[in-house]
Every structure is written in structure tokens, then in C-alpha cells.
Amino acid sequence: MTTASSPNLLDVNRRFYDALWRDAVLIAPQRFNTWPLVDALAAQAPRRLEVAPGLRPRLPVAGTAFADVSPPALRQLGSQGGLCVQALADALPFPDAAFDLVCAFDIIEHIEADEAAVAELARVAAPGAALLLSVPIHMAAWTPFDDFVGHYRRYEPAALLALLRRHGFELRRSAAHGMQPKSTWLLKLGMWFLTHQRERAMWWYNRVFMRFALGAQPPLSPAPGLIDSDGVDTLLLECRKLA
Structure with a gap:
């Protein structure tokens, strides 16, 4: 699901996510609370790219370009009509201004050289792209x-907006986002099982946790500009690439 330019972090990400996706199933983007927003944007964007989606894509799979480092994820996306390439987020193998809609969910926090990753997102986004x-x-x-x-x-919101502005992105809307459990106890338990009993953890993750988490998602509520981020764990931003 993620990429990293630091060798140590890249190794951590590959080990964790290859193991995760090897035993997981692809979840259709229509099941996430981001779908109404994504569906409206995708209807106006024939050229679409999602970076490092793993098996949790938010864009329509068929006809969308996907760049990820995980072969297990890319195989499943490709079997559903995705246009898949194995690539790092900070070295995308696409021409300049190639896409009308670019998605990067929960990615750049995994990359040491996040400036380079955002520069790549900006490079492949056409003027006016979302x-x-x-x-x-x-x-x-x-x-x-x-x-x-x-x-x-983790990002401080003001620093994140400054990073995006440096690369020609203008914020339109934002929303609270994310599916991570708020319970510290549940997170610790999940980490223990993933470390010590991976097969059992993956069974529970695929058959119990994901079903519960998908069913418990509140509606996404994008608001103009930057929302009050106090108490927010994950922030979703909708931006436009300036000409």
C-alpha cells in the first residue's frame, strides 16, 4: 500500500504490506465512504491514477492506472481491469500532465523524501486535475x-498545505478520514497478532475487522477549505492543480 525512498523504511513497508496483501482480498471502492466524492470526480476524469492503493483502491478499478510496489496487490488489481505498474511514489513512470485525477491515500507519510513524492504527483497531474x-x-x-x-x-496541517502549495496544488475541500481503531488496546492487540500469529490475524482482519470497519464508516463530509483538525487522526484533502 505504501512506498518509501529510505532503504530501511522501504524494507519495512515491503515486508509489512506484501504479507498483508498476500492473504487479503480486493475491496471494491464503492464500499468506502470516499466513493460519493470519488465517483463525482472520476466521472469528469477519463485519465486516472491511484498511487500505492494496495488492495484498498478508492478509484474505479477498470481503466485506472495503479502504481504500487506490491506484486500481490498489482496482480489482483490487474485481474479486475486495472492498468498496473510496479513503481515507487517518488519515481512514477508516466509522462508529464498525464492524468486528470490523481489519488494518494495514506502514502506520503511513509516516504522520507516526501517533497520528491509530491513533486511527482504534481508532475503527472494535468493543469486543473484533481x-x-x-x-x-x-x-x-x-x-x-x-x-x-x-x-x-505525521503532518501538521499548516505544513502539509505549504508542501502542496509549493508544488502548485490549491486546497478546495477537506474532511476527517480514516479507519484506524481509536482504541489503543485494540491497536496493541492487532500488532501482537500480526507479529506473532500472522495467519490468524489475517483471518480476523479479512473476515471480521474489515467488515465491521466498512459497516461502521460515517458518511464523508467534505467542507470548503481546511476543517478544524483538533481530534482528527487522518485528514483527506481535495486539491486542484493550478495551471
Whole structure:
């Protein structure tokens, strides 16, 4: 699901997510609370790219370009009509201005050289293209789970907006987002099982946790500009690429 330019983080991400996707099933994008927003944007965007979706794509799979480092994820996406390439987020193998809609959910926090990754997102986005980006926010909210899943950082909202502006993106709307359990106890239990009893953990993840989490998603509520991020764990931004 993620990429990283740091060799150590890249290794952490590949080990964790290859193991995750090897035993997981693809979840259709229509099952996520992002679908109404994505569906409206995709209807106006024939050229679409999603970076590092793993098996949790948010864009329509058929006809969408996907760049990921995980072969198990790419195989399943390709079997459903996705146009798949194995690539890092900070080295995308696409021409300039190639896409009308670019998505990067929960990606750039895994990349040490996030400036280079956002530059790549900007390079492949056509003028006027939409960018959907989600990241965990507030370093004060850092937990052992961030280390476990290979995060390099959490973002402060003002610094995130400045990063996007440097690469020609203008914020349109934002929303609270994310499916991570809020219970510290549940996170610790999940990490223990993934480390010590991976097969059992994956059975519960695929058959119990994901079904519960998908059913418990609140409607996504995008608001103009930047929302009040106090108490928000993950922020979703809808941006436009300036000409």
C-alpha cells in the first residue's frame, strides 16, 4: 500500500504490506465512504491514477492506472481491469500532465523524501486535475502503531498545505478520514497478532475487522477549505492543480 525512498523504511513497508496483501482480498471502492466524492470526480476524469492503493483502491478499478510496489496487490488489481505498474511514489513512470485525477491515500507519510513524492504527483497531474490526498496528522498523536506500519511522520496541517502549495496544488475541500481503531488496546492487540500469529490475524482482519470497519464508516463530509483538525487522526484533502 505504501512506498518509501529510505532503504530501511522501504524494507519495512515491503515486508509489512506484501504479507498483508498476500492473504487479503480486493475491496471494491464503492464500499468506502470516499466513493460519493470519488465517483463525482472520476466521472469528469477519463485519465486516472491511484498511487500505492494496495488492495484498498478508492478509484474505479477498470481503466485506472495503479502504481504500487506490491506484486500481490498489482496482480489482483490487474485481474479486475486495472492498468498496473510496479513503481515507487517518488519515481512514477508516466509522462508529464498525464492524468486528470490523481489519488494518494495514506502514502506520503511513509516516504522520507516526501517533497520528491509530491513533486511527482504534481508532475503527472494535468493543469486543473484533481488530487485526493490523505495523511495522518499531528505528531503529538504518534503511537507505536505509526512505527509498526512504517510511517516516517505525521503532518501538521499548516505544513502539509505549504508542501502542496509549493508544488502548485490549491486546497478546495477537506474532511476527517480514516479507519484506524481509536482504541489503543485494540491497536496493541492487532500488532501482537500480526507479529506473532500472522495467519490468524489475517483471518480476523479479512473476515471480521474489515467488515465491521466498512459497516461502521460515517458518511464523508467534505467542507470548503481546511476543517478544524483538533481530534482528527487522518485528514483527506481535495486539491486542484493550478495551471
